[in-house]
Amino acid sequence: MTREAHRTSAREYPSVSIDTWAVILAFALALAVKFDVFKNVPW
């Protein structure tokens, strides 16, 4: 892929920051805990 094509694809599909990914994963885990997919997570 050329540099220009890279830039174009980056414009079409804006990248998601690690902050946002962390929030998404945190709430996915919270949902899993809520619906007992993960029960009594040990420490």
Added chain:
Amino acid sequence: MASSISLPRVESGKPLLNAIRIVPGILLLAGIGYAAKILEHSVNAYAKARHWTFPNIEYVLWAILIGLVISNTLSIPRIFQSGIATYEFWLKLGIVLLGARFVLRDVMKLGGISLGLVVIEITLSLALMTFLGRLFKLKPKLTSLLAIGSSVCGVSAIIAAKGAIDADDEDASFAMAAILALGALALFTFPVIAHGLHMNDVSYGLWAGLGVDNTAEATAAGALYSEAAGKVAVLAKTARNAMIGFVVLAYAIYWANQGKAEKVTNKAAFLWKKFPKFVLGFLLMSLLVGFHAFNKGQVASLGNLSKWAFLLTFAGVGLRTNFREMSKQGLRPFIVGAVGEVLIACLTLGLVLAANRIGGL
């Protein structure tokens, strides 16, 4: 540029390859973290069985120490580097999940106190670092980066500001090296000073959150004192992180007016782009728990998931601290950072002790 403090790079277009590339490093973080947990348990049990008087060394310190020893004695193969860099991700995941352990009332109370102290701390830190940068004749943009890094939130703030004020990679690298080296020192000095002063968990947590610049180090410095102090440190640091957009925006406007950075056309969009989204996640999680979306057992599970995420973070803090690489970055920025950080640490300690005396933390 030193590998331990290089700016993160993401290769687009190969998501599957990128995902596979981070696996070895994540496994290394998990391995070190788990070894730290085992060491905490076994060393304490061994000392107890022999009736030795031995300080309780927690997993936090073990994880950092193992990481430090590996990064400063061995050459970490490239295959692990991408995965080690994910420690920031685990940190933010841990902070959002930790929101579950905060009652909203505490967030409002402590967050309010923290925000008040944060505004004072940021104002004084910016003024102090700018003065020191001029005194030591550092490059103006390097001074700006050091001021932003030491007043708001370390490496993330420097990365956010670098693009906004159009600073050099080299300047960003210097500023990050100074902030990281001093953060590593704070990890070991803050708890010792606090024990000497007999600080309570809330006071110490606030001090760690206000006085230690990088979020990972602030979290670790808090957790090294006690679990409760660790929670407060995260809250105070989160309040500080929330200010990142405003400080970076102010600097971006200043440098644009000097004709040395691009003009900010849409300030609201700029603020949203720079705002750390995990702060919103933390508040939302706390809000959900406040509205009883989770039962007691589920809240405990979320708290434990947060601890696992932090475990990987602490291993990463040790692994990416390479003193040899940092020493190559030059002495002057380090001296400015060191003088500034010591003064900021004293200042924030004074603020917290005053708040404790006035409001009773």
